[in-house]
Amino acid sequence: xxxxxxxxxxxxxxxxxxxxxxxxxxxxxxxxxxxxxxxxxxxxxxxxxxxxxxxxxxxxxxxxxxxxxxxxxxxxxxxxxxxxxxxxxxxxxxxxxxxxxxxxxxxxxxxxxxxxxxxxxxxxxxxxxxxxxxxxxxxxxxxxxxxxxxxxxxxxxxxxxxxxxxxxxxxxxxxxxxxxxxxxxxxxxxxxxxxxxxxxxxxxxxxxxxxxxxxxxxxxxxxxxxxxxxxxxxxxxxxxxxxxxxxxxxxxxxxxxxxxxxxxxxxxxxxxxxxxxxxxxxxxxxxxxxxxxxxxxxxxxxxxxxxxxxxxxxxxxxxxxxxxxxxxxxxxxxxxxxxxxxxxxxxxxxxxxxxxxxxxxxxxxxxxxxxxxxxxxxxxxxxxxxxxxxxxxxxxxxxxxxxxxxxxxxxxxxxxxxxxxxxxxxxxxxxxxxxxxxxxxxxxxxxxxxxxxxxxxxxxxxxxxxxxxxxxxxxxxxxxxxxxxxxxxxxxxxxxxxxxxxxxxxxx
Numbered sequence: 001x002x003x004x005x006x007x008x009x010x011x012x013x014x015x016x017x018x019x020x021x022x023x024x025x026x027x028x029x030x031x032x033x034x035x036x037x038x039x040x041x042x043x044x045x046x047x048x049x050x051x052x053x054x055x056x057x058x059x060x061x062x063x064x065x066x067x068x069x070x071x072x073x074x075x076x077x078x079x080x081x082x083x084x085x086x087x088x089x090x091x092x093x094x095x096x097x098x099x100x101x102x103x104x105x106x107x108x109x110x111x112x113x114x115x116x117x118x119x120x121x122x123x124x125x126x127x128x129x130x131x132x133x134x135x136x137x138x139x140x141x142x143x144x145x146x147x148x149x150x151x152x153x154x155x156x157x158x159x160x161x162x163x164x165x166x167x168x169x170x171x172x173x174x175x176x177x178x179x180x181x182x183x184x185x186x187x188x189x190x191x192x193x194x195x196x197x198x199x200x201x202x203x204x205x206x207x208x209x210x211x212x213x214x215x216x217x218x219x220x221x222x223x224x225x226x227x228x229x230x231x232x233x234x235x236x237x238x239x240x241x242x243x244x245x246x247x248x249x250x251x252x253x254x255x256x257x258x259x260x261x262x263x264x265x266x267x268x269x270x271x272x273x274x275x276x277x278x279x280x281x282x283x284x285x286x287x288x289x290x291x292x293x294x295x296x297x298x299x300x301x302x303x304x305x306x307x308x309x310x311x312x313x314x315x316x317x318x319x320x321x322x323x324x325x326x327x328x329x330x331x332x333x334x335x336x337x338x339x340x341x342x343x344x345x346x347x348x349x350x351x352x353x354x355x356x357x358x359x360x361x362x363x364x365x366x367x368x369x370x371x372x373x374x375x376x377x378x379x380x381x382x383x384x385x386x387x388x389x390x391x392x393x394x395x396x397x398x399x400x401x402x403x404x405x406x407x408x409x410x411x412x413x414x415x416x417x418x419x420x421x422x423x424x425x426x427x428x429x430x431x432x433x434x435x436x437x438x439x440x441x442x443x444x445x446x447x448x449x450x451x452x453x454x455x456x457x458x459x460x461x462x463x464x465x466x467x468x469x470x471x472x473x474x475x476x477x478x479x480x481x482x483x484x485x486x487x488x489x490x491x492x493x494x495x496x497x498x499x500x501x502x503x504x505x506x507x508x
Contacts, residue, residue, distance in 0.1 A: 003247045007235060008285050009254035014234045017291050018242065020389075024294040025355050029419055030234035037062075037126045038412055039231035041142060041215055045224040046120045054112045057135075058124060061225035064135035068124060070112040072139035121224045123215075129413040132317070142215075144208050147240060147268055148193035148200055149177075151208035157186035164194045180205060192244050239264055243272065251277045253285040298356050298416055305349055309342040313353060315417060319362035322350055326368060336375065339368045343379045351386040360392070360411025369403045380405065426499060434501045436466040440475055443467065446505040451486050456507030458489045463503045468494035 006017040011032070018026040030036060042060035046068075049056045056073075057065040116122070128137035144151040158177050160170045173189045180202055181187055187205065215229045222228065232240060235257055243250055243265070252258045258278045266273050279285045286292045297303065304310045308328035314321045324346040326338060350365065365383075370376050376399055383405065387394050393410040400406065413419075423429030434442075443461060451459060463471065471479060471492050483490050491508075 001246075004289075005238060005242060005247055005250040006285060006289050006291060007238070007250065007252040007254075007257065009235070009252065009257045014257075015286070016234055016238050017286070017289070019289065019291075023352070024291055025352055025389075026358075027291075027295065027298075027356060027416065028234055028238070029416075036129060036231075036234075036413065037136060038129055039126065039145075040227060041123065041125045041229035042066075042138070043219050043222050043224045043226050043228055044122055044124050044138070046116050046118055046122060049113055049116055049118055051111065051113050056112055056116050058122065058138060059225045060124065060126075060136070060138065061227065062130070062136060064130060066124065066126070066136040066138040067134070068116075068122075068138050068140070070110075070115065072127070072137075072141060073112070073115045123219050123228065128411070131411070131414060132418075142212070144211055145190070145240070146204040146208045148190055148196055149204045149208060150188040150190060151205070151212065152186035152188070153212050155186045156184055157188075159186070159188040161189060161191045161193070163191040164189070166194075169194060176201060182209070185209075235261060236264055239268065243269075243275075245272065247272075247275065249275045249277050251279050251285065253279040294356075295416075295420075298353065299420065303349060303353060305342070305345050307342060307345055309345065311346050311349060311353070313357070313359075315359070315415065319364060320359045321364045321366065322353075323366045324350075324368050336371055339370055340375045340378065343367045343370065344382055347379065347382045347386055351383070351390065354409065355390050355392075357416045358413065359415055360409045363407050363409060365405040365407065367403065367405065436464075436470055436500065439463070439467045439501055439503065440470045443471065443503050443505065444475070444478055446503070447482060447490070450505050450507065451482060451488060454507040456488075458491065458508040460491050460493060460506050460508050461503065462493045462495055462498065462506075464498045464500045465494040465496055466500055467503065468492055 001020055002022070004019040004022075006019065008015045008017075013032070014030045016028040017024055044058040044060040044066065047057045047059050047065050054070040056068045058068050060066050122140060123142070124138035124140050125142050126136045127139045130136045141152065141154045144153075158174055158181065160173050164170055164173070173193065176198065177187050177189060180198070189201075193201070211229070218228050231237065235252075239250075239261060250261070252261060255278065258276065261276050262273060265276055279288070281288060284292070286295075301314065302310055302312050304327070308326075310325055310327045312323045312325070314323075324343060326342050346367070353359070354363065367379060370379070380396070380399060384396055387396065387407075390409075392412075394407060396405065396407040398405075424431075427433045443463060447459065447461065461471065479490055479492070482488075
């Protein structure tokens with residue numbers, strides 16, 4: 001599989017696209033006005049302790065207080081189990097190493113009120129961006145990613161990325177890290193650490209330990225709330241987390257960013273410097289690689305498959321529903337064969353869209369119903385294989401009795417739709433508006449309520465033109481009946497600036 005990284009930079013926005021075999025699979029966007037905060041370390045102040053939720057709110061200097069759950073509170077190293085850390089997935093460019101999250105409380109079940117008090121100052125790291133009406137989620141278990149290692153100063157543990165498959169290599173890496181690791185802290189070897197030797201790990205380890213010491217020193221001399229450590233910008237995070245020997249090239253359209261990247265890559269991985277390229281063509285870089293059109297498609301609900309089938313993606317507050325349909329595809333042999341081929345083709349597109357749109361939380365997949373158990377297993381196995389390409393943590397359950405596949409995907413930041421879009425000012429984000437006929441009948445009801453309770457001889461109805469045409473046409477008999485019954489004049493004024501659902505019925 002060929003992989004390319006395409007970077008589009010402007011003074012106010014940076015976009016990074018990951019292509020696999022020429023197809024867009026992931027997109028990262030960072031804007032000057034709302035730069036990402038996952039991975040940032042803050043000194044915060046506890047504003048509220050909630051015993052009923054076993055959580056606390058922490059002021060870290062943002063618009064909304066951050067949320068800190070009891071399991072995310074670092075108290076004493078000996079009181080925490082490290083068995084939950086397990087064989088962690090490699091950190092992703094926008095994951096903030098969130099897969100290193102499962103620090104478990106011991107059986108002592110310490111309560112939140114024993115750990116935190118209102119007004120207490122605490123060092124925390126953002127593990128999840130603010131989503132919707134929720135503030136950021138934070139943890140006091142700090143994880144600092146380097147090039148080859150992730151440093152965990154609050155937990156005693158040595159781990160290796162699950163993406164390193166060789167048992168012999170995993171064993172070698174564990175022994176190597178344990179050899180140099182200081183006590184009372186932890187390290188996890190990242191995927192790019194495979195095959196690396198003592199020198200690389202020692203340098204990474206020393207850098208991360210010094211970084212943590214500087215964060216602690218700054219914390220001692222600072223008053224909450226304040227920022228103690230800010231993660232790298234998007235371009236440098238991309239180099240740290242994505243740019244490796246599997247990437248054929250990294251292409252940038254900004255001379256300034258190109259020079260910065262050359263220096264950064266030359267320091268971290270000089271053997272890959274020649275893969276950093278400057279895009280010099282006149283056309284926009286995202287147009288040249290077909291990325292803009294793919295982003296446009298990623299905002300649509302319906303995605304067509306090559307065979308003629310299609311999938312429909314619906315995002316809600318609680319979950320994401322993805323429906324598979326045969327569409328125009330009629331197959332060649334029999335119905336079961338047609339259904340299986342459509343479902344298998346849909347699997348690849350579903351996983352690509354999940355990664356591209358950065359969908360998270362609960363995801364429900366409604367494949368077309370299959371009769372044979374072997375076909376159901378074939379589709380489920382294909383889904384699990386394809387999801388291995390996704391760096392975010394996923395969990396797939398078996399097909400339910402209703403033929404649905406339930407899965408979860410780690411959600412750390414806003415989806416692509418939430419990043420690029422805002423609620424429609426016309427439909428107020430519902431995606432639907434009342435029909436002209438429905439509004440017309442609401443106008444009639446409002447007229448009935450007003451006309452018998454006013455002394456005015458004239459009444460003005462102000463409506464959108466689509467509603468006005470009905471009142472002047474099909475519903476004209478009702479207006480005439482009301483004028484005849486109540487001996488009053490009714491005027492209809494059409495206003496194209498008026499929302500289709502809005503209207504005014506007022507006496508003159």
